[in-house]
Structures are given as C-alpha cells and as structure tokens.
Amino acid sequence: MNNTIKEKIRIYLIDPDHFRPGNRISIPMGIGSIASYCKSLHTDEVEFSLFKNPEELMTAIKQRPPHILGCSFYMWNKNLTLKIIEASKIISPSIITAIGGPNVARNTEYFKEILKTNPSLDIIVLDQGEKSFANIVERFLSEGANSLFSKEIDGCALRLNRQGQVVRGQIVKGGIDINKFPSPYLAGYFDHFLAADFTPTFETVRGCPHQCTFCGGGIGSFLPLSVKNEETIREELLYILKRCKSKELDLTDTNFGIMGDRDLRTSFFMLKLYEKHGFPQLVGYATTKQKTKTSIELMVNLAKMTGYLYFALQTFNEDVLNNCKRKNIPLETIEELIKISKGSNWPILVDIIFGLPGETLQSFMKTVDESVRLGVSMQIYQLRLLRGTTIAEEEREKYKYKTKFRIVNNRFGEYNLIEGAEPSRLVETEEVACGNNTFDFADYLTIRSLGLLITLLVNYGTLLDTISYLLSRNIKITEIIKQIQKNYHQYPSLVELFDKYNSYSKGELFETEEELERKVAHNDKQWGDLLSGSSRYFKLDLGFVGYCVFENTAVLEDIIDIVKKVAKDHLSPGEQEDLNEVIKRDKTRWVTQKKADGKIKTVDLTEKVEVVEEFDYEGWKAENFRGSLATRALKKSCHQVCHIENFDLLIKKIQECDHLSGFLFYERVIGWGPKNLRRICKVV
Known part of the structure; x- marks a missing residue:
C-alpha cells in the first residue's frame, strides 16, 4: 500500500431514488454487496457509507467528503445520478466519481458518450460490479489517487490522465460467488434502511441462464449462476423480520425455482414465516419456466402468500418467441396451474408485451384471446427498449423500430444539490416502441385502449363473469373490444372517456428525451402540475380504471349496452x-x-x-x-x-x-x- 495513505479510504455508495409520495423505496442490494465484497478484501483500509437519499448524501459530502463516490446507474435514476456526480465535484473536486449499472450498456461503446458528455464523471464500471469496483479500490490503495488514471482498470472505462483518451480495461469475465463475502444484511450494511421502513430486496440466486433479447438480466459473461447458501437465506429472512417494520419483500431472483428442491425448501420456509408473522408480503418475483412438480409446488407456496398465481407470458406467438430467444412456461403447466387456481379461488396474473419483434396487431389479439380462454388476467405492457439489451443495441435497425420517450412513472423531482445554484429539475425517461416493420403507431394506440378495457373489465373484474359467459358461447373478448372501439362514439360518456384516454396516450410521448425535458422540466406550468400531482403523466390504465370504478359507472353501463348488442347477433x-x-x-x-x-x-x-x-x-x-x-x-x-x-x-x-x-x-x-x-x- 502507498505509505502516503494514512487514513482509511472513505467510500460513499448511493443507489439514488426520487423520494416522491407513492414510490416504493427499495433497499440497495447492489451497492451493499459491493461494500461487503470490498471490505472483505481490505478490512482495515476502507470504510463504506451507503445512501439512498440524494440530500442526505450531499450533506455527508459537505461535512466529510469521500475519496471515492460510486453511484448506481439505472433507467429510473440516470439523470439524478449524473446530477449528483456533477454536484459532488463542485463541493469537492478531488472526489473520484464512478457509476455502474444496467444503463451503462456494457456491451456497447455507449460508455464513451457518457464520459464525453459528463466531464465530472471519472470512471464507469462496466463488468461484474463487485469485482470491477474492487479493482478501482485496489488501484487507489496500491498507487494512490494521482496514479489512478495512468492506465486502464480491468472491468472499467476511464479517461487516461483524466483528460485524455477514453479507454476500457480488460473485460472481467464470469460472475461472483455471493457466498465468498459476508451477507450485506447480516453484516449490518442495511440496518438504517430497515429502520427507515424501506422495502427489502432479496436474492437467493444471482444471474440468469436465459438470453431474452428484450431483457438485460441474462448477460452471458456473468454466468455461471451464483447460488446463495440456504442457511444464509434463512438467517437473512429472520434478520429482516426482526428489524424491518415493513412486511414487504421484493424477491429479485430472475427464475425463482430454477434450483429445484433447494428453492422449494426456501419457499416453504418463507411460507411458514408468513403464516406466523405476516412476512414476507411479496411485492415482486419471477418464477422459473421449467415444468416440474417441484416448480408448480413452489408457485403454489408463493400464491399462499400473495393470494394469486403469477408468471410472465409475453406472447403465445412462437415466431415472436423465437425472435426474442424466449421460452414460455409450457401450456400444459399453465393448464395445471389453472386447475389449482380454480380449486383455491386464486386469480392467475400474467404479463404480456406488445411490440416484440415479429408481433402484429392480429397476432397479439390471439394472445389476448388465448389468455382469456385460459382464464388468466393480463397486464399489458408496451415494449421498452432498454440500454444494453439486444433489441435496443443490435436489432433496432433489423426490425425498423420507431420509438418515443415518456416519463418513468413518478421518477422526477426538484433538487437543491449545488449551493447557490438554481434548483435542478430532473425527470427520468424511458424509450417505448411505437412501431416497427410489423406494427404502426395506430396499432400501438389500439393496443393501449385495449389494455385499458382488459384492465377494467377483466383484471379489476367489473364484467369478469360476463366475459367468461360470452366466451363459453364462443364470443371472444377481442370481438367485444373491437365493437367497443368501433361504436363508442354513440355514447357520450364513452366519447369523453376514450377521447381523453387517447389524448393522454399520445400526450405522454415525446420524440426525444431533449424534447421531453424541454416541454416538461423547463416549462413552469407543466413542471408545477407535475409536482402538484395534477399533470397528465401517470399510469394511465390505473387512473382511468379507478375513475370508472369509483366515480363514473355510467361508462360501465354504456359498455354493457354495447356488449348486449354484440351478443344479440x-x-x-x-x-x-x-x-x-x-x-x-x-x-x-x-x-x-x-x-x-x-x-x-x-x-x-x-x-x-x-x-x-x-x-x-x-x-x-x-x-x-x-x-x-x-x-x-x-x-x-x-x-x-x-x-x-x-x-x-x-x-x-x-x-x-x-x-x-x-x-x-x-x-x-x-x-x-x-x-x-x-x-x-x-x-x-
């Protein structure tokens, strides 16, 4: 170690979020794991402080600046992270700043653009998070801050000598054994977050064996899977139960159940805790697509905690699935789960996505009809092009994607991060597929209103039995919805509803991120409405469904009239x-x-x-x-x-x-x- 370094290296890590009313603030598993791993390598040489709240971080920086500041970089906090980096350099120019996360698009050259347009940013962590960040710490310890940028750092990108050429170090291949360093929960890194009632995030397996082109979860160089010890899993769950007021738990495994009997045992342990303590109340999980007796039993255990069966479906179109390198849970497994759900009176919830490569309006309607025939409730999503995914980076031109941008739901805020400067208006954006070589913008809008009707009539059950009865008489839900979309002009309440919904669906979209920021963040009226909760930017389906269910049931009466006319023939x-x-x-x-x-x-x-x-x-x-x-x-x-x-x-x-x-x-x-x-x- 360089003898000039006498004090411990102070490292601040933040996974920033916008603390807006209605946002679920999660415990930062990623930065906690980085801290625990680095501390295990350099026990007496480093000290870590973890943050979620940007204001709390800036207060800490003003009082005692760190040597290194690391920030997560996701779609939902990208602009906030970059503003934090800028503000920290103004407070203390000597801070080494670094970012890492899915939005750096590690398999592309995007890191060069990020470094070029953000002079306050020093390093981008591109590869496996714990190992690559540890390489930064090791360089700092061994050679000091002045030599940090003299050459490449493995797993990272930086500017040589801070002002020169952008270079990428050797790729850090493979994943990491999450059992080789202390659990960040059991080591106490998250105690202050648990006390603040943040939602615990929880992983039992790191990594994903699949290569779905629309998802960033299956990055091949991070394989093989890293499987957490069962004893540690149980200790962590008991630790969370003892210290957190919240009963919620976000299970972040991408394929819970993939480890067979081991995952089944974990689900039984969780179920016993739930039956005794009401914990965990699962707010998110994804199950394996394998068809086994064990995986079905595991899904049943989860349903006993949530009150519903859930799995991701995306589409029934085999050509589209092949285009995405995706495999669905087998149909016979779905049918078996349906029998179980009926016996237990559990609904089945599935996610389907419109806009995947090769999907047409007509083929997607078949997925909707088949889902209703099977008796499942659908949450219809529009495809988002995420940085680093195959669709966004390699297949955008192949399938001729046309995209627009919208606000990530409730991810925005006004921040006084730089003393003496005007408050920063920050809004996070997502890129939405609005057309490609098999569907156009009119199809996109048709599916948007279809999603509203599915959510209203099926998911929230306003006409659930009616839809099921008509299906038993061979009248498909898509036929009903087509007639509603065709004939709503005859009903004043529906005209008002759909005209407003279509206006909002178009109005939430912008051609570029810059246009969105200019028209929303830089417009005093729009910004004031956004902060006050009176804007047009929210989860449209939920807002409109709530309006129909609670305030304007005349809409439902008019829909019933159309349904009767369709059925009469x-x-x-x-x-x-x-x-x-x-x-x-x-x-x-x-x-x-x-x-x-x-x-x-x-x-x-x-x-x-x-x-x-x-x-x-x-x-x-x-x-x-x-x-x-x-x-x-x-x-x-x-x-x-x-x-x-x-x-x-x-x-x-x-x-x-x-x-x-x-x-x-x-x-x-x-x-x-x-x-x-x-x-x-x-x-x-």
Whole structure:
C-alpha cells in the first residue's frame, strides 16, 4: 500500500431514488454487496457509507467528503445520478466519481458518450460490479489517487490522465460467488434502511441462464449462476423480520425455482414465516419456466402468500418467441396451474408485451384471446427498449423500430444539490416502441385502449363473469373490444372517456428525451402540475380504471349496452336472458354501490351488500355456464353478503390520497390499495 495513505479510504455508495409520495423505496442490494465484497478484501483500509437519499448524501459530502463516490446507474435514476456526480465535484473536486449499472450498456461503446458528455464523471464500471469496483479500490490503495488514471482498470472505462483518451480495461469475465463475502444484511450494511421502513430486496440466486433479447438480466459473461447458501437465506429472512417494520419483500431472483428442491425448501420456509408473522408480503418475483412438480409446488407456496398465481407470458406467438430467444412456461403447466387456481379461488396474473419483434396487431389479439380462454388476467405492457439489451443495441435497425420517450412513472423531482445554484429539475425517461416493420403507431394506440378495457373489465373484474359467459358461447373478448372501439362514439360518456384516454396516450410521448425535458422540466406550468400531482403523466390504465370504478359507472353501463348488442347477433333469446342474469351479478360485485357527485369519498362505499340468490349460480359458473341458469333454481332462496375485501385498507388509501385530484388520485388508490376491487359474495 502507498505509505502516503494514512487514513482509511472513505467510500460513499448511493443507489439514488426520487423520494416522491407513492414510490416504493427499495433497499440497495447492489451497492451493499459491493461494500461487503470490498471490505472483505481490505478490512482495515476502507470504510463504506451507503445512501439512498440524494440530500442526505450531499450533506455527508459537505461535512466529510469521500475519496471515492460510486453511484448506481439505472433507467429510473440516470439523470439524478449524473446530477449528483456533477454536484459532488463542485463541493469537492478531488472526489473520484464512478457509476455502474444496467444503463451503462456494457456491451456497447455507449460508455464513451457518457464520459464525453459528463466531464465530472471519472470512471464507469462496466463488468461484474463487485469485482470491477474492487479493482478501482485496489488501484487507489496500491498507487494512490494521482496514479489512478495512468492506465486502464480491468472491468472499467476511464479517461487516461483524466483528460485524455477514453479507454476500457480488460473485460472481467464470469460472475461472483455471493457466498465468498459476508451477507450485506447480516453484516449490518442495511440496518438504517430497515429502520427507515424501506422495502427489502432479496436474492437467493444471482444471474440468469436465459438470453431474452428484450431483457438485460441474462448477460452471458456473468454466468455461471451464483447460488446463495440456504442457511444464509434463512438467517437473512429472520434478520429482516426482526428489524424491518415493513412486511414487504421484493424477491429479485430472475427464475425463482430454477434450483429445484433447494428453492422449494426456501419457499416453504418463507411460507411458514408468513403464516406466523405476516412476512414476507411479496411485492415482486419471477418464477422459473421449467415444468416440474417441484416448480408448480413452489408457485403454489408463493400464491399462499400473495393470494394469486403469477408468471410472465409475453406472447403465445412462437415466431415472436423465437425472435426474442424466449421460452414460455409450457401450456400444459399453465393448464395445471389453472386447475389449482380454480380449486383455491386464486386469480392467475400474467404479463404480456406488445411490440416484440415479429408481433402484429392480429397476432397479439390471439394472445389476448388465448389468455382469456385460459382464464388468466393480463397486464399489458408496451415494449421498452432498454440500454444494453439486444433489441435496443443490435436489432433496432433489423426490425425498423420507431420509438418515443415518456416519463418513468413518478421518477422526477426538484433538487437543491449545488449551493447557490438554481434548483435542478430532473425527470427520468424511458424509450417505448411505437412501431416497427410489423406494427404502426395506430396499432400501438389500439393496443393501449385495449389494455385499458382488459384492465377494467377483466383484471379489476367489473364484467369478469360476463366475459367468461360470452366466451363459453364462443364470443371472444377481442370481438367485444373491437365493437367497443368501433361504436363508442354513440355514447357520450364513452366519447369523453376514450377521447381523453387517447389524448393522454399520445400526450405522454415525446420524440426525444431533449424534447421531453424541454416541454416538461423547463416549462413552469407543466413542471408545477407535475409536482402538484395534477399533470397528465401517470399510469394511465390505473387512473382511468379507478375513475370508472369509483366515480363514473355510467361508462360501465354504456359498455354493457354495447356488449348486449354484440351478443344479440350470437345468442338465442334464452341465452340473452342468461346473459342479463350474469351481468346482474357482475354489477352486484362492483365496489361502488352508492355514489355522491364527483370525486369518491369514503361515505360513498358500503362494506357489505346483501342480496337474495334464487339459483345455483356458482355451480353453473363452475361448469362453464353449461345449459341454462333457469334449470339451476334453488329449492329455497338464500341470502348472500357481498363484501369488499380489505375494506379498511381501501378506506385508508382513499383518505391518504385525498389531497390528489383527477386520474392520479385514482391511480394511487387502486395501485396501492387492495388488489381485489370486486366484491366477494358468500352465503349467510
């Protein structure tokens, strides 16, 4: 070690986020692992401080500047990170600044552009995070700050002598054994985040064996997988349980279940904790696509904690899957899960993506129809082109992608990071596929409104039984939606809804990131609306669905009228009578049974509604509506109570969000409130 270095090297690491109301702030697993790994190599020579809040970091820098500052670099914090780097150099020009994360697009030359346009940035960590950052620390310790930039650093990019040529060091290949350094949880690196009630992130396996072209998770040079010791997993879960007020847990494994019996044992351990303590409440997870008895049992254990079965689907189109180097969970496995879900009354949730290479409007509609036929609820996403992914970097021209930019949901803020300077208005952006060689912008907008209707009618259950009944009579949901999209002009409430939704769908998009920043961040009116929660930038489907469910059920009545007209051409008079009975029961399950004018208030909601049932409706439904409901008359009518699940939580969210207005209010209520906004009916 260089004898001129007498004090420990101070290293500050931050995974910055925008602390906006409604954002889930996660514990920074990545920088915690880097700190633990580097500390294991240089126990007495380095000290680490970890941050999430930009203001807290800047206060620490002013009081005691670090020797090295490392920042994460993701799509949702890119501009915030670069502003932090700039501000830190103004406070203390001698700080060595570094960034690393998926958005550096490690397999491209993008690092040169980043360094060229950000003179305050010194180093970009390109390869495996712990190893590459440790190489920076090792160079600093062995040769000192003045020699840090004299030559390349393996796994990193820098400017020679800080002002010269941009060079990349040797590629750091392979992953890292996450068992070779202390768990950042058990080592105490996250204690202050746990005390602050941040959402714990949790990994049991590092890496992904797949190479999906739209995803940054499967980077081949980081293989093989790194599998955490089971004993450590259990110790970490117990550690989190003891110290964190939040019951939530974000399981970040990209293929939980891929390790077979080992992962199944972990799921059983988690389930036992959940049954005893209510922890963990999983807010995110992804399961393996393998078809085994073990993987299905694992998914059932997770469903017992979440109340639903979940897996990613993307598309049923085999050509599109091949284009993406993607494999879905086998259809027979899906069908087996459906049987399980029906027996346990669990919904099945899947993600599907519009815009993948080779997908057309027509082929995507087939995926929607097949999903509804199987009885799963879909969350429809638009393809985002992420830095570093194959689609974004290598196949953009091949498939002739046309893209636009929009704000990453709720990732923005105004910051006073530089003393004496004007506050910085920062907004994070994402690149959305709005066309390619198989679909155009009109198709994009069609799928946007389709996604709204799927979310409204199926996912939030306003006409769930109606859709299922029509499907049993060979009327597909896409046919219903096509007719709604074609005929809504005849209904004033639908005209207002869809005109506004289409306007918002177009208005959230910008041709370039620069245009977005100019028209939003640099426009006082737009910026003020964004900060106050009265802007047009939010999760559109949730905001509009909440509006229809809570405030304007006239929209649903008009949709029902269109549905009846569609059905009239396909159903016999007796089947039309049955349809009316199904619609009646769907309406009974709407959460809003009485309504004051305007914005929903807690007094507008009734927890329980009593109804009289004269037929074995549930038995008829369980048999896929076979025959006529008239043949299912009960010998004696029964009373049912239809209640809102987690009613107290719904009331709480309405009260917490009451300061907001418009669609954003409803987005927050249904985005953070109970997931089931369809009454559950039980015989009393």
